[in-house]
Amino acid sequence: MGVLHDYFRAPDAATAIRAMDVLGGPLAPDGNGRPGFDGVGTKGIDPDVVLGELVALIRDVPWTTDVIGDELVWPSPDEVPRNAEEARALPPDAPWATGPWLFELDEPARDTLAELDDDRHSEIAVAWGQTGELADFGPVDPEYLVGLVTELTGLARRARDNGERLYCWTCL
Template identity: 35%
Template structure:
């Protein structure tokens, strides 16, 4: 089973929810793709927002990674609206079984990623390439991935938008 992660910029949470999950968060409705929505987005396959991206942000900040620190916030499924332990009604499906999750990255992460300077990419890549949670195809792929994140974050910061991650299992 593969896990895909799409990172994108959106003006606000309702827009991100419509683009990533479906209109009004209705995951059973036909929605539009990120391309159709005109979103600025990147496909990062196995790079999860919590551990893998969190480590890149920590390296960029020059600090140790802290799994318990401030990180991405789960927006969907909404645990207050549909607690994960609540069973689905007969004949209904739980959004937790959809394989979709949407998280919002902290603006501080967006700003840190946007501030990565080209001259620092090789050193960050050396650190990030060695983490056990991801297997980059090669070192240049790791560098290119950092540049992709830095570019998306820079464009989002410049536009005053926020970064989100859609996970599809």
Template identity: 40%
Template sequence: MGVLYDYFRAPSLAQVRAHMDENDAHSPVPGTFDGIELKNFDPGVVLGRLVGFVTGQEWNTELVRDRLIWPEGAEQDMEYEGPWVVVLPDGVRDILAGIPAERMTELAERWAAIDELSPHADPEFMRELVSEFAALAARARENDDSLFCWMSL
């Protein structure tokens, strides 16, 4: 069993927090917000590797500087075991939204080969996932939404 990561777009931190408070911290995907359900695709490392490939930068912890928005104070509670929600910087949203269609196959092949995913990552699935991330980010940008990641053990 791995960690679950659901990526979604939403208009405000307040709406995401309200969903979490009113729905026993269940993921807002599917149902409440437009998003992608995943497993083992954490924002800082796995998604960060894709951002690095898109921008031509070497991966580092600064590429995706997600910020915990729910539950408040969980970063100080070392015994809290989730779930959590982080917001991704709008710059990351815009990088993903700007992925050109002609690069999706190349990016997917490179992404499938990262240590965190290989040898199990299927390049075709990864191409579809790159396309899904680009489309989700584009919809977020068009609607002035932010991208979020819900995660749970």
């Protein structure tokens, strides 16, 4: 089983939370066959580590867990189990136990992605494929990574240009 991470743009958290009501998440097609949100679907590209490694490469800084600031917006951060006992007492279908989860990424991460020059996509993608988590998966097709970098930077540009935020919908 893999972890899915769909990145999408929305004007605010309240709008992004609507994705939590859509079976299949924010990129699932609506009745007309179009996704509910403009986004990029990924598998295994979590915001803190793998996407954080990409952002660190673009910024030319060492990766740390706080390269990308993100904030949980669903389930409600006010309902976080305070300890292991509360976590064990959750019903089996509680969102904290099963997901999906929704995170809002910080504007500096969005802007870093948006500002990556198109002529650097290949260089950055190759370097990204050699970083920790991606390298652990084994050889990753460089063309796939170039396409993913291109999609993510395009999404970030559209979000920035429209005054929107980036969100990550995560599902087991």
